[in-house]
Structures are given as C-alpha cells and as structure tokens.
Amino acid sequence: MKVNVDGVELELPAGTSAIDAVFEAGGDVPYFCAHKYLSPVGACRMCLVESGSPRKEKDGSFVMDDATGQPKIFWFPKPMASCTMQATDGMHIKTARSSEVVAKAQAGMMEFTLLNHPLDCPTCDKGGACELQDRAFEYGYGASRFGFDRRHADKHYPLSDFVILDQERCIHCKRCVRYFEEVPGQEVLDFIERGGHTFIDTEEGGLPTGFQGNITDICPVGALLDNVARFRGRNWEYDHTPTTCTLCPVGCSITVDARNGRLERIVARENREVNEAWICDAGRFGHAFASERRLTVPLVRVNGELQETSWDGAIAAIRAGMAGRNAADLALYLNADSTLEEGVALEALADAMGTRHVDHWPRYEVALDAMPNGAATLSDVATADAVVVVGADLGEEAPILELRILEMLRGGLLPPEYTHGTAIADLRLVERPARDPQKLAVVGKESRLWGHAGIRASSNGHNALERLSQPDTAELQAALKLLTDSEKAIIVLGADVLNGASGSFAAQLSDLATRTGAKVMAIPAGANSKGLAALNLVPREGGLPYARVAEAPAAFISRLDPGVRARGLTIVHDSHLTATARLADVVLPAVTGYEKRGTTVNLEGRLLELEQAALSAGEAADLIRTLSAVSEALGLRAPVRGLKGARDLAAQRLGIKLGGLPERGVIHPLRTAHVAPTEQVYTPQLWTERMQPSIQTLIPANLQPLPMLGAAPVGGDD
C-alpha cells in the first residue's frame, strides 16, 4: 500500500500503524504511551497527526480532485493519535513538520502533561534520559503559562524492595500496567482513583519478583526507579557497556552502567531475537556483588593464614606448591559461564600439561544437539502453536524463556521489524489480551509456569520423558496429543529431566521428536555450557570429574565453590573470597562476567559477545591471563596468551570466527564434542548466595535515611 507522509510517498505493508509510517518515512512523532512490545492504548495523546484518505464513489472509483486530477483526500476534522490508527492505502499523514495544527496540538498536549508535573529534572534520576524532558524541549512551548502550586502526591513510594514509585512524576501513560498484564501476565498494578487524583499502585503485597524491574526501563519519565541503582549517578556520568548477561543460558542483551569503577546499574538492551526488551530481576538487580568486597590482589597461605601478595608472589607459591609433582597432577575446573575463548585456552593448557582431570560445571552428561527437527530458537518458542515443558523450573533456569512462552500463549505476534519507531503488532485495542492456556503443557514439578498451563502433569526425574512418550495418565496423554496435533510444537527440557540423563535419553527424545515433529530446546545447565561442551572440557580417561575435586592431587578451580579443597596444592581463581577460596593455598583474583571480552553460546546455540565494563577490579584477571601465570609457574609456555590467540585457536578447533559478531548474535550449531559422567546433581539457582540482595547495605550510609517508608513527604518536594 502507498502512504504519503509530509509529502513523501512510501510503500508499506498492509496493517502498518500510522506512527510507524511516519518513522519509516524518516519523520518524527513524539510519543509516551506507545511501546514496541506493548499493545497501543492511545493514552498520552502526544502522537497526534493530521490524516486523510481518498474516498470511493458507489461505483468503486475514487472521488477525484478537479484541481489536481488526483483522488481527493478527505481529512479528519481534528488531529488523531497515530499510535492507534492504521495506515491505509492512499492515506496522507501530516506531522508537526508540515502541519501547524499538529505542532500547536502537540505543544498544547505537552503543556497539559506538564501541568502537574513536579519538574524535578535537576534531581530526578531520569534527567538526561527522560522522554518527557526531551520531548518537552522538542515539541513544547518553551515556557509555562501556569504559575499555580502543583498537585502533590507521594514520592519515594516503594512498590517493592526493588522498585520505587514517585507518584508526582507519573504521566499516566499506562505502560507499566500494560506491561504486567501483557508480558508476565500478572495483574498487579493499576490506576487507582480518577481524573487529577489518578495514581498507580499495586495490590497489597507489592510487585511479584521475577520480571518487575522491566517497568523501570519502560517508564518514560522518572516515576519508576530501580532502587538498587537510584541516586547512584546521572545518566551522562555512566560508562555504558553493551554486553551479555551470564547468569543463565538465555544470554540477554544488557547494558552495564559503571561510574567511578563501580557497577551501578544494569538495564535491558533490546535484542529482538533473544530477550526482546526484557530481562529478569536477577539479571537487573543481582549485580551489587560485582563491586562489593572484591578480591583485588592475589593471596597466598603463609603460616596457615591467607596473605596478600603480588602475582609474582602467587606464581612463586604455585611453583613451590607443585615442586615434586607433575603438571599432569594438577586438575583444572572452570565455571560453565566462562567464555568460549577461556575454555579454548584452558583446554590447550590441559593438553600441554597432560592432565586428565579437566571439567566444567554445571553441565549434564548427555548430548542433545542432534535432534531430528533441529534445535528451537526463542523466536520459534514465541511463535509456536504448542509448547510442552518437561522437568524445568524456568524461573531458576532460564527466566526469559518463560516470557517467550507466555508470548506464545497470547498469539505469538512479534512486532514487525522497523529501523525506527514503535512497531506495534496489533492495533486492536484489547485490554487483558486473551491467552490460550491449552497451547501449553507442563510436565514436572510445580513451578510458576503451572499457573499459565492448560495441561499439567506431575512427574519427577528423567523418566518424565519416557512417561510422556508412553503416557500413563490423562494429563500426559493430553500433553502428547498436543505435541502430535500441532504443526509448530516445541519440547522444552529442564534440569529435573536432564540430571542423570544418559545416551538412551537422547535416543528416546529423538524418537519422540520424530513421532511428533517437534523441535527441541534443552536448557543447558550453565550460561555457556553449550559452548564449552563443544570443547574437550570433561574428564579424560581415568580423570576426576569436578564432583571429585577433593580426591585430586592438586587443583586449579576457576570461579567454582565446591566447599572443599584438593588433596594437595589448591589454587582458586575467583572474584570473591568464597568458602573454597578460604581453604585454598593460592587465591588469584578473577574478573566477573561484566568485565571480560569474549563469546558465550546461549540455549539456542547463538553466539553472543561479552564486553568489558569499566569496573575497578584491581589486579583481577580473566581466565586466559590467569592460565598464562599458572603455565609460567609450571615452567610451560602457555599455548594461549591472550584473546586473539584464543580466537585463532577457536577458529581452528571449531571452525568459527569469533569477534565482531552482529549485535543480536548469530546462531552457529556447535556439536557436543565429548560427554562424561558428572557424578553430581545440578540444582539450578538463579540468585546465588553472593547475589542475595540487601537493599539496606546497597544504599551507602551517606544517603540514608531515605524518606522511603512511612515518612510523609512535606509539600511533595525532595
């Protein structure tokens, strides 16, 4: 269809909204309530445009304009909200660029929105990143005609431990309310009262933990603030580092905001293929540990006590500790959130040392990457017509996958892809979008997803899959029927079913997938388990798995905390003094996942890049540099000494070129190279002990007391 925007004619797909048409034409429309991943509501009235369409005669021909010889355009008498209007063939749209009426209407609307706004800009956390501030400059009158005392409402009003609401600043765009209804499917927030008294609040009990932090990203003003980050800095003071979250295998795109070397804030970064615009609460709020009580220098044990030393001192201590032993006696264990490059470096060193004791953790001991219908992507999940989740607690294992499944339940309409604008998938104004729970079956233990599933079957352990294949209850029969009857079905597998699964499990799954035509998404145990599984990072013949670290003659343990030490020399590489580090002979300071460059592979098999945020980590080093130091102590030349060397080796080993990946990552099917028994059950836990939040300790003493709970604000000002 052809649409004319400010005199520019363009070709657009049918169903495009008028606001998108403007952005596609390279124009601009101010908006507050519209949001790419939420349904349109037309609440803020900022996106006004003039619009007109040709009209047809009874015989189907166009009413013609005598002056131009073209179809006559019949204009709506008043400006219209473009976010709730569908562009139609032949439509003409005028924005403020070409219409004085629109410019005046928008300036008037801005004046109205600011009528009772507190104008906290000098103190508001959102200052410098506020849509209202920006649009007031661009589209407002520049001066206010109102000199009266503004309405006052609650400030610093906690909706939960994590989210603070400033009711005065709220412009009633309803994004936060719609988000809860439409994305996690929780009706917990709403408008209370009417007219000038309207405010946002929750039911008693506050916001549910899981995905609540996303409302702080989408609030267009500073009304909803991240309590872990607020008052920590202004937007322009932060170093913004786009990177990937390594807390779970989804690998959400995030931006790490650091100030003066401290990690102050994490916000979601859009990645349409992975996390869309959302991240989970652990990913957003669980970062304080990264700048708290860090190890910044190496430690060595002297007379039974750990004492600070230099890297040279630590290398000498390793050399002394390994005296009389072979390099082959040193076991090497790394966390499964380590990057591909780190894994490649560790494997190369293990080969050079000749050690059999190598492992990464957490992992499962079954390879599931050869399924007949291929591996499902997150977009496949969102657009599937049936999902059967077996043995997974997504809240702990892969939270954003839960949101993508909920997206599937409400129709799986992904927003169209535009370079600009507020692509909106569905222009029907629907409150509380209908969900179809019959498209979701959950087999396993009770979890948050149960509440959304139409078919629920209790079953524990890895025989859940066998029971699903040969159903012995009505629920399991219904789940199998759902898989069989659907054209785009997905089987999602989680920890409960993957723990202890062996080769016969893979065969069973493959058989089920063949029978039903379903794609498979097996949730890996660690953030980069899928990447590391493509390397030979499992015990070699006669080697000790990570579960038996206590039997190892000597061990190097990178960012794992088994709570025991090896029989002989124990070297721990970690960012914090964990229980294991306290038992170690040598502790080498490690960077966190926010401070290194490298590549991880998410649950879809998507390669995603990590970038290094500007955090003060003292002398902490990533695994590649640390392994160089260990090699030096062992008298070996490190086979890999830096990121480039690791990438070159990865290219040879895996046939992939790392570095310079597209922002959304790329899917690259990596096959599991080797499997071996783990001898240990993996229990997924998203909020690890070190991340446990304590809002009180997170807020520095000089900022307390905050007028949060109880204290009634006087006059409404800060």
Ligand code: SF4
């Ligand atoms: S939301 Fe904050 S920054 Fe924006 S105009 Fe209001 S007070 Fe100023």
Ligand code: SF4
């Ligand atoms: S709190 Fe923010 S997102 Fe929610 S309605 Fe108010 S301005 Fe909109």
Ligand code: FES
């Ligand atoms: S009415 Fe708010 S963006 Fe259109």
